[in-house]
Amino acid sequence: MKKKKLILFDMDGTLIDWRQGIDKPTKQMFEAFQKLREHGFLVMIASGRLLPLITVPLRGFEFDGYLLSDGAHVILNGEEIIKEPLDHGDVERTISLARSLTLEYGLLFKDGAYLQKDGVIAPFLKKANFDMNKINYEKYDDQVFKLYIHCQKKKQNEIIEQFGCFNLAFEDDYDLIEIRNKYHSKASGLKAILTRLEIETENTYFFGDGFNDVEIFNMVGHSYVMENAAPELYQYGPICQPVEADGAYLKVMEILAEENL
Template structure:
């Protein structure tokens, strides 16, 4: 029976801050070999569609779990979409403005960010994010928002973003940069993966996932075989069945060879 394999991007397929801005040749070959044997390969990422660069698009994936599971796409069809409550979006945006927090609102295709948010733009430039689907002029009441990302510059703004964790919403926080990702607890990479497996009628024991970060924990512990990258934190590795090498050493290719193509 066919297998379905899911790949995180940052820290797994790419390491933009350390020079890996495209999937390496060895990893590409391993992924293509999976497809050549009739298996499905998917991206599972916190990124929105707007942040998928040409290298990812050209790699020939069978679909995408985007925005931490809020948008799920198989081939050219979105099989699931779940945007944030519009009143909540309005509330947090008002507070982002109040606390001087730079933010981006991530939609299905386009994402929305003000031109004056220079620090946030510089951060995305460092990660080689494309600009094609970034819009600076928008009406908040007319867009659907699936996830937000925020850059905080002082303790009061950090404290506000930390307060957003509740029964409905969760976040990833990079304390070194003051950077947050805010998303609904009802969606995750794991829920997106389960929707794809159901859609394709693939049993969970035939599913695999590669990841390295906090927002990969659920998918690593949900799929039949979760494979943590060697560069993952130890607490993330604890949720995986297998551990491969680092992104810098073609860990995805090694994991495919050792744990899937056997």
């Protein structure tokens, strides 16, 4: 019996780079997704993004699964197998803090967002290819998967100590603090997928470029690191050419050739 194989792709810095104007995978990358499927691979996305941030750039191919929000939201064959929003109390306290300091904030849900009008978060999300039809300026969902707070960089250190219950990232170009779930990771999401599908880790492949990919690099059987990643990550696998050279596509073609597929 032929063993099932799973291949996962990070988005930013792997398939796309919106800062360089590469806002969707190339046509040949979409063709590679199809070739992988034809040769028995399950093809999935593993990203810190949520659904409204992937539907536009990935339109044209129906993936077998989506490991989103760094493992806090996982969809497999159309079924949600993990849905873990941020703690409601922590979210409300963060909103209260932002309001008390007159800071702009935005809330991302599994399929939409609440934003304040005339701020910097909406242009940032639009640049990142968010589905702008999914934005609500009037009310917000109580299941929040990610928060953004706009705060000048020189003042960020004054408030980040308030966010010990979260993982943090920073969008320096927009002076944004990105607040994420502390208790999930891409690796925890992948574990749930492998358990459900009964796939051995030796038959898993992953392409990534970020420090939030380290756990999953260590977990899969075959990891591939983008050349545009930080050099500290090169130790985790063979290096692919950068996004602008369509490195993921080129490496996929090598994988298929090596396996005589």
